[in-house]
Amino acid sequence: PALCRASTSLNSCQQGVDGRDKPGHDGKMAVKNPSLIPVSELTAKQAKAEHARLTAEIAQHDKRYYQEDRPSITDAEYDELRARYNAIEERFPDLRTLESLSLKVGAAPSGKFKKVRHALPMLSLDNAFSDEDVVDFVARIRRFLKLDESEKIAFSAEPKIDGLSMSLRYEGGELVTAATRGDGTEGEDVTANIRTLDDVPQKLKGKAVPKVCEVRGEVYMTKRAFLQLNERQKAAGGQIFANPRNSAAGSLRQKDPSITASRPLGFFAYGWGEMSDMPADTQTGAIKWFEACGFKTNPLTRLCRSTDELIAFHRKIEEGRARLDYDIDGVVYKIDRIDWQERLGFVSRTPRWAVAHKFPAERATTVMRDVLITVGRTGVLTPTAQLEP
Numbered sequence: 001p002a003l004c005r006a007s008t009s010l011n012s013c014q015q016g017v018d019g020r021d022k023p024g025h026d027g028k029m030a031v032k033n034p035s036l037i038p039v040s041e042l043t044a045k046q047a048k049a050e051h052a053r054l055t056a057e058i059a060q061h062d063k064r065y066y067q068e069d070r071p072s073i074t075d076a077e078y079d080e081l082r083a084r085y086n087a088i089e090e091r092f093p094d095l096r097t098l099e100s101l102s103l104k105v106g107a108a109p110s111g112k113f114k115k116v117r118h119a120l121p122m123l124s125l126d127n128a129f130s131d132e133d134v135v136d137f138v139a140r141i142r143r144f145l146k147l148d149e150s151e152k153i154a155f156s157a158e159p160k161i162d163g164l165s166m167s168l169r170y171e172g173g174e175l176v177t178a179a180t181r182g183d184g185t186e187g188e189d190v191t192a193n194i195r196t197l198d199d200v201p202q203k204l205k206g207k208a209v210p211k212v213c214e215v216r217g218e219v220y221m222t223k224r225a226f227l228q229l230n231e232r233q234k235a236a237g238g239q240i241f242a243n244p245r246n247s248a249a250g251s252l253r254q255k256d257p258s259i260t261a262s263r264p265l266g267f268f269a270y271g272w273g274e275m276s277d278m279p280a281d282t283q284t285g286a287i288k289w290f291e292a293c294g295f296k297t298n299p300l301t302r303l304c305r306s307t308d309e310l311i312a313f314h315r316k317i318e319e320g321r322a323r324l325d326y327d328i329d330g331v332v333y334k335i336d337r338i339d340w341q342e343r344l345g346f347v348s349r350t351p352r353w354a355v356a357h358k359f360p361a362e363r364a365t366t367v368m369r370d371v372l373i374t375v376g377r378t379g380v381l382t383p384t385a386q387l388e389p
């Protein structure tokens, strides 16, 4: 049976389950746990403490996710922590220092591989969680580019693959380096491992390839391959992976490339880094060019010409999500015109010209067979739900 953590809050056993305060043993009301107070009601002192607590908690989750490939919370729970952290900094801007997580991407390389400095940083995407957030995203772009309502903006709308991002550097058409995102500035050199992927050409097809060409995209494992791999791992007493993303990351970040070769990994190209020559003037044009070079690109990508079309795309992809053989956690909208992408540029760690419209966490109904309670060294009880897979 699958074992799921029933609670991720560190002190959930001392707090009322419904999140309200309950009297302590001296009969007085316990001090309200700041992590349960809405950001709009935090005092400056509470906000400072809560900001520090979230910084440490998020850093711990980043390490587990990016360096150890074994997260202990869901992506939706992680997004909630980040949203609370950002809301605190928004209300108390003094807390936003140079160390702020809002300026950081991923986690520094683990030391397992040689480091690679990215020619252009590998950044992250801002999230939209609602249709209104998408309307705001388009309105912000219109304002920034000073476009009036009659001017159409075309977007490339594509699934957001839940894998790990990769930068592939080709010089003279030959693959020379493959690097993970790392902290966005420096990644890990996984070239030997990437060479084992069928979806990554060793040499770009075509005659007129730019001298330097960095193709960026996502390495992923299909759901079917993930289940089969876990079966094999179980039989061999090896590591069991939590989800396809972790099994892709764990399979790629192996010291022995023959292990990576035995794991079926796919790659979708969706962007670029340094290019000595740009072979297209639109996002969708560049993606077509990558296909001509020998890459796989996502077949569900569409050109959308209005906010309504973007939102309809999100609905349609979400409806089909469970039937796809790879995990996605949302869709990404990118301004199609590259000259507009360049004018819009970046703000701290995310581009102004793109946004990830996330899906809510996938839901399913199951039976809870039992609750196992473990007692920690200090007497803290941790309940673990035992669920029907």
Ligand code: IVH
Residues within 6 Å of the ligand: 122, 123, 124, 125, 158, 159, 160, 161, 162, 163, 164, 165, 181, 218, 270, 271, 332, 350, 351, 354, 356
């Ligand atoms: S574009 C400037 N397109 O999502 C960043 N990213 O949350 C441009 N991802 O680091 C990224 N599918 O690992 C882009 N179709 C897609 C994507 C995608 C998955 C990942 C990527 C990125 C992360 C940001």
